[in-house]
Amino acid sequence: MKKQMSQTRDWIATAKTLSEALPYLQRYEGATIVIKLGGHAMGSDEAMEEFARDIVLMRQVGVHPVIVHGGGPMINSMLKRLDIQSEFVGGKRVTDAATVEVVEMVLSGLINKRVVQAINDQGGRAVGISGKDAGLMICRQDDPSLGLVGTPETIDTRLLETLTTAELIPVIAPLGVSREGQTMNVNGDTAAGAIAGALQARRLLLLTDVAGVKNAAGDVMTELTASQIREMTEEGVIAGGMIPKTETALDALARGVRAAVILDGRVPNACLLELFTDHGVGSMIRRG
Numbered sequence: 001m002k003k004q005m006s007q008t009r010d011w012i013a014t015a016k017t018l019s020e021a022l023p024y025l026q027r028y029e030g031a032t033i034v035i036k037l038g039g040h041a042m043g044s045d046e047a048m049e050e051f052a053r054d055i056v057l058m059r060q061v062g063v064h065p066v067i068v069h070g071g072g073p074m075i076n077s078m079l080k081r082l083d084i085q086s087e088f089v090g091g092k093r094v095t096d097a098a099t100v101e102v103v104e105m106v107l108s109g110l111i112n113k114r115v116v117q118a119i120n121d122q123g124g125r126a127v128g129i130s131g132k133d134a135g136l137m138i139c140r141q142d143d144p145s146l147g148l149v150g151t152p153e154t155i156d157t158r159l160l161e162t163l164t165t166a167e168l169i170p171v172i173a174p175l176g177v178s179r180e181g182q183t184m185n186v187n188g189d190t191a192a193g194a195i196a197g198a199l200q201a202r203r204l205l206l207l208t209d210v211a212g213v214k215n216a217a218g219d220v221m222t223e224l225t226a227s228q229i230r231e232m233t234e235e236g237v238i239a240g241g242m243i244p245k246t247e248t249a250l251d252a253l254a255r256g257v258r259a260a261v262i263l264d265g266r267v268p269n270a271c272l273l274e275l276f277t278d279h280g281v282g283s284m285i286r287r288g
Contacts, residue, residue: 024276029062031203032164033275034196034257036189037115038070039209041265052118054271055169059124063275064164067119067126067171068195070188071111078106095148095185103185104130107173115171127163130173131191132183134159139176139184150176150184152191155198193248197255204252205274206245207265212283213238213246222280225288226250249285260285 041051058065075093079086079102087094095103112128119126131137131152136159139150163170174191176184189206196204212220213229216237221228229246232238238246242262249260263270263282270281 021276025061028202028275030064032064032066032199032201033058033203033205033271034066034068034192034199034201035205035271036068036070036192036207038072038188038207039265041207041270042069042071042111048114048118049122050268051271052115052122052124054269055119055126056122056124057272058275059167059169065169066160066164066195066199066201067115067169068174068188068192069107069111069115069171070174071107074111075103075106078102089143089146092142092146092149092187093185094146097148100148100183100185104173104175104183107175112171112173119169119171124169125167126169126171128171128173129159131176131186135177136160136172137176137186137191137194139178139186141178141184148182148184150178150186152176152186152194155194157195157198160195160199187244189245189248190251193252193257193260194255196252196257196260200256201252202258203275204249204257204260205271206248206260206262207270208245208262208282209264209266210242210262211264212262212281213242213285221283223284223286225286226253227288229285246285253285253287258286 041047055065084098084102086099108130116126116128135156137152138154140153142149142151160170174186174188176186178184193204213224215221229250233243245262252260261274261282261284263274267281273279273281
C-alpha cells in the first residue's frame with residue numbers, strides 16, 4: 001500500500017509539472033531555438049540519448065530546434081591516431097590542408113551522423129548537413145596565422161527553412177566554405193551564433209560544462225545584460241574559455257536573437273529546464 005501511495009504521489013507530481021509547463025509550451029510554440037551541442041552532452045551514449053530525447057520532445061510540442069555540434073576532443077583523438085600535429089592559438093585550432101581533411105571527416109562523418117542517429121532513435125526526424133551544403137555558411141579567413149579557419153560572412157538560411165517547414169530537425173557540422181571554394185574550419189560556438197542570428201531565433205542555447213557566467217565572488221549570475229558582459233570582460237571577471245562564449249552570445253544578440261543562454265549541459269534535461277520551467281540552469285544574456 002505504501003508503495004502504491006508513493007507511486008501515486010510521483011504521478012501527481014509529474015502531472016503538476018506538465019500543467020505548470022503549459023505557459024512555457026505556449027510561449028515557444030513555433031519558435032526557432034538554436035542549440036550548440038558540446039561538452040558533457042556528447043561525452044557518453046547515455047548523455048547523447050537524453051539530449052536526443054529532449055530535442056524530440058521540443059519538436060513534438062511545436063518548437064523548431066536547430067542543432068550545431070562541436071567535436072574538438074574527437075578531432076584531437078583522430079589527429080593523434082593519424083600522427084598529425086595540431087596546435088592552438090588563442091583557443092582556435094591552427095588548420096592546414098591535412099588537418100582540415102580530418103576535421104571534415106570527423107565532424108561531417110562520425111559526429112554528425114551519431115547525433116542524427118541518436119535523435120532518430122528517439123522517434124525524431126533529423127537530417128545531417130554541414131555549413132558547406134547549399135552554400136549555408138560562406139566564410140572569410142579568420143587569421144592567416146590560423147590557416148583554414150573561417151569566420152561566417154554570410155548565412156543562407158533557405159535550406160534550414162526548407163527542413164524546418166518539413167518538420168525535420170537540422171543537425172549542422174560547423175564547416176564553411178570560402179568564396180574560392182576552400183573548406184573552412186569554423187568554431188562551433190561562432191557558427192551557432194551566426195546561424196541563430198540569421199534565423200532570428202528566439203533563443204540561442206550554448207551547452208557547456210560550467211554552471212554559467214560567474215561574478216567576482218564566484219556566484220553564477222542567472223541573468224545579465226550585454227553591457228554587464230562587456231564590463232565584466234573589461235574587468236577580467238570573465239576570462240579564459242568563457243570569453244568566446246560570451247562574445248558569441250553578444251554577437252547573436254546584435255544579429256537579432258532575443259536572448260542567449262550559457263547552459264550547464266551537465267544537468268539532466270538542461271534544455272527542457274531552461275525553456276519550459278522557471279528554474280533555468282545557466283546564465284541568460286539579453287540586450288538590455
